[in-house]
Amino acid sequence: MALDLKPLADRVIVLPAAAEEKTKSGIIIPDTAKEKPQRGEVVAVGEGKISDQGVLVKSQLKVGDQVLYGKYAGTEISLDGADYLIMRESDILAVL
Amino acid sequence: MALDLKPLADRVIVLPAAAEEKTKSGIIIPDTAKEKPQRGEVVAVGEGKISDQGVLVKSQLKVGDQVLYGKYAGTEISLDGADYLIMRESDILAVL
Amino acid sequence: MALDLKPLADRVIVLPAAAEEKTKSGIIIPDTAKEKPQRGEVVAVGEGKISDQGVLVKSQLKVGDQVLYGKYAGTEISLDGADYLIMRESDILAVL
Amino acid sequence: MALDLKPLADRVIVLPAAAEEKTKSGIIIPDTAKEKPQRGEVVAVGEGKISDQGVLVKSQLKVGDQVLYGKYAGTEISLDGADYLIMRESDILAVL
Amino acid sequence: MALDLKPLADRVIVLPAAAEEKTKSGIIIPDTAKEKPQRGEVVAVGEGKISDQGVLVKSQLKVGDQVLYGKYAGTEISLDGADYLIMRESDILAVL
Amino acid sequence: MALDLKPLADRVIVLPAAAEEKTKSGIIIPDTAKEKPQRGEVVAVGEGKISDQGVLVKSQLKVGDQVLYGKYAGTEISLDGADYLIMRESDILAVL
Amino acid sequence: MALDLKPLADRVIVLPAAAEEKTKSGIIIPDTAKEKPQRGEVVAVGEGKISDQGVLVKSQLKVGDQVLYGKYAGTEISLDGADYLIMRESDILAVL
Numbered sequence: 001m002a003l004d005l006k007p008l009a010d011r012v013i014v015l016p017a018a019a020e021e022k023t024k025s026g027i028i029i030p031d032t033a034k035e036k037p038q039r040g041e042v043v044a045v046g047e048g049k050i051s052d053q054g055v056l057v058k059s060q061l062k063v064g065d066q067v068l069y070g071k072y073a074g075t076e077i078s079l080d081g082a083d084y085l086i087m088r089e090s091d092i093l094a095v096l
Numbered sequence: 097m098a099l100d101l102k103p104l105a106d107r108v109i110v111l112p113a114a115a116e117e118k119t120k121s122g123i124i125i126p127d128t129a130k131e132k133p134q135r136g137e138v139v140a141v142g143e144g145k146i147s148d149q150g151v152l153v154k155s156q157l158k159v160g161d162q163v164l165y166g167k168y169a170g171t172e173i174s175l176d177g178a179d180y181l182i183m184r185e186s187d188i189l190a191v192l
Numbered sequence: 193m194a195l196d197l198k199p200l201a202d203r204v205i206v207l208p209a210a211a212e213e214k215t216k217s218g219i220i221i222p223d224t225a226k227e228k229p230q231r232g233e234v235v236a237v238g239e240g241k242i243s244d245q246g247v248l249v250k251s252q253l254k255v256g257d258q259v260l261y262g263k264y265a266g267t268e269i270s271l272d273g274a275d276y277l278i279m280r281e282s283d284i285l286a287v288l
Numbered sequence: 289m290a291l292d293l294k295p296l297a298d299r300v301i302v303l304p305a306a307a308e309e310k311t312k313s314g315i316i317i318p319d320t321a322k323e324k325p326q327r328g329e330v331v332a333v334g335e336g337k338i339s340d341q342g343v344l345v346k347s348q349l350k351v352g353d354q355v356l357y358g359k360y361a362g363t364e365i366s367l368d369g370a371d372y373l374i375m376r377e378s379d380i381l382a383v384l
Numbered sequence: 385m386a387l388d389l390k391p392l393a394d395r396v397i398v399l400p401a402a403a404e405e406k407t408k409s410g411i412i413i414p415d416t417a418k419e420k421p422q423r424g425e426v427v428a429v430g431e432g433k434i435s436d437q438g439v440l441v442k443s444q445l446k447v448g449d450q451v452l453y454g455k456y457a458g459t460e461i462s463l464d465g466a467d468y469l470i471m472r473e474s475d476i477l478a479v480l
Numbered sequence: 481m482a483l484d485l486k487p488l489a490d491r492v493i494v495l496p497a498a499a500e501e502k503t504k505s506g507i508i509i510p511d512t513a514k515e516k517p518q519r520g521e522v523v524a525v526g527e528g529k530i531s532d533q534g535v536l537v538k539s540q541l542k543v544g545d546q547v548l549y550g551k552y553a554g555t556e557i558s559l560d561g562a563d564y565l566i567m568r569e570s571d572i573l574a575v576l
Numbered sequence: 577m578a579l580d581l582k583p584l585a586d587r588v589i590v591l592p593a594a595a596e597e598k599t600k601s602g603i604i605i606p607d608t609a610k611e612k613p614q615r616g617e618v619v620a621v622g623e624g625k626i627s628d629q630g631v632l633v634k635s636q637l638k639v640g641d642q643v644l645y646g647k648y649a650g651t652e653i654s655l656d657g658a659d660y661l662i663m664r665e666s667d668i669l670a671v672l
Contacts, residue, residue, distance in 0.1 A: 199477065200476050201474070238478075242441050245437055245439065267454055
């Protein structure tokens with residue numbers, strides 16, 4: 001799934017995975033108690049950061065990567081009814 | 097729409113999109129409750145940042161770009177009756 | 193209008209435009225309520241910043257430029273009865 | 289023990305050693321009093337940090353290293369029922 | 385007037401101009417109300433800052449320069465009964 | 481005395497000197513009042529810091545050096561019953 | 577007077593000048609009221625700072641220099657009954 005939105009510099013746009021609505025023991029979690037997901041899919045990648053030396057440092061991520069990110073990373077944006085997170089590549093912890 | 101105002105270095109001037117005056121369900125929002133828009137159009141672009149090595153790092157934006165920016169980005173300026181935001185390119189999150 | 197005062201490094205001296213003494217509807221504003229102007233004229237420009245590499249990064253401004261600057265930018269100095277602002281070039285937002 | 293999860297840049301993933309459940313004198317420590325372990329095993333290593341000069345600075349660690357790390361280092365992640373810590377290489381103090 | 389004291393690196397020593405003891409209208413200002421002067425004379429200049437590249441960035445000031453400096457710039461030192469200010473060259477705003 | 485523990489980067493491991501248990505006048509100091517020692521012996525040295533240019537900046541210290549360090553420097557680690565401090569080389573003030 | 581203690585990197589060791597025990601008018605100052613001296617003699621100089629480029633930036637000071645330093649500069653160390661200050665060269669303001 002790609003997105004018609006081009007992040008600038010070293011930013012990426014992530015579609016957060018839906019938060020699990022059941023605990024492991026099967027109890028349904030009310031909406032206010034759901035833990036914010038930290039897993040998502042990269043839907044857009046910026047061109048990379050241009051360093052002081054004029055070197056373009058490209059992103060190590062690509063569209064479709066499943067990623068883990070810090071709990072409070074990024075800025076929420078709403079686009080066509082869906083909620084995305086736009087964050088710097090350095091906020092991405094790992095690729096699954 | 098261009099603007100007769102030259103931002104310095106890596107700054108851009110953005111004309112914020114008009115805040116929506118209705119919620120999705122059609123309720124009219126009173127002026128004080130309107131959410132500040134985070135979408136706008138670039139109306140002027142600076143020449144770029146000159147790094148310590150004397151390298152000119154040009155902007156990746158151009159006049160007419162529709163952009164998303166952080167909620168508290170930039171400084172408000174009033175020109176000929178219209179309100180603009182002047183911000184650094186790094187405050188621009190993405191190009192639509 | 194030039195000034196017999198040489199700012200150091202990447203500093204410029206700005207003569208703030210007189211604050212408007214009337215609101216748009218013609219009401220005279222008492223002195224304490226006048227908004228501090230954010231527009232002014234460059235009256236002196238420093239030679240530029242010498243970077244760590246020994247490169248002289250020259251100012252992009254020249255004497256006579258009409259500029260916009262942030263509300264709390266610069267240090268006020270009094271010279272021959274007039275009040276000026278001395279600020280770094282990076283505090284200048286745009287050239288009119 | 290390796291892990292199917294690729295940390296980005298200069299990050300590593302560490303499986304913390306189980307906290308000791310007995311004190312030296314043999315008293316069983318209740319769960320809430322157990323000191324968080326500071327010793328663990330590296331289970332995944334990122335490719336390294338790309339510096340401003342475009343130089344890739346590789347990690348000095350490898351999968352399987354027994355490491356010591358600061359008490360509050362890293363972000364906890366849960367994967368397949370096990371708890372890991374993902375941290376920057378600079379949070380690792382020493383290799384055993 | 386020179387001074388037998390060598391400031392290190394990019395520091396300069398300034399002899400503050402005597403604070404005016406009368407207001408413009410001729411009222412004598414008691415000692416506690418005198419505004420700290422922001423104008424002074426350079427009496428000693430350091431050799432300059434050695435940058436990370438090993439480049440010596442020389443001072444743009446020389447002994448005898450009349451300078452303006454920020455209100456709280458520098459450290460006060462007492463020498464042979466006179467009070468001087470020792471400050472970094474970057475604290476000097478302009479040369480008269 | 482060496483140690484089977486390899487500190488990373490520009491870190492060193494120090495065995496603090498035993499705190500003096502008597503004051504100069506011969507009074508025995510109870511354990512809680514003993515001043516934390518600031519003197520110790522280097523027992524392990526990291527390979528050095530890799531700078532942004534990819535240059536390895538080696539440590540100026542070696543195993544066996546008697547060093548002075550700041551009062552709150554380093555992280556305490558327990559190994560085989562002894563307490564060590566692991567700190568960055570920049571926390572070491574001087575070599576005796 | 578030299579000292580058998582080698583400061584690391586860009587540090588120097590200073591023997592503070594004895595605080596004056598009399599005011600100018602001859603009043604003896606009780607110990608608690610004595611102003612901490614800001615003048616002292618350099619008794620040991622480190623080899624210098626190694627920059628990111630691997631360049632050794634040597635100290636501009638030498639043993640025996642009479643120096644002025646900021647009021648709260650450095651860390652106090654006790655050696656053979658005398659109290660010294662160990663500080664970075666950048667804390668030294670000037671050489672007398």
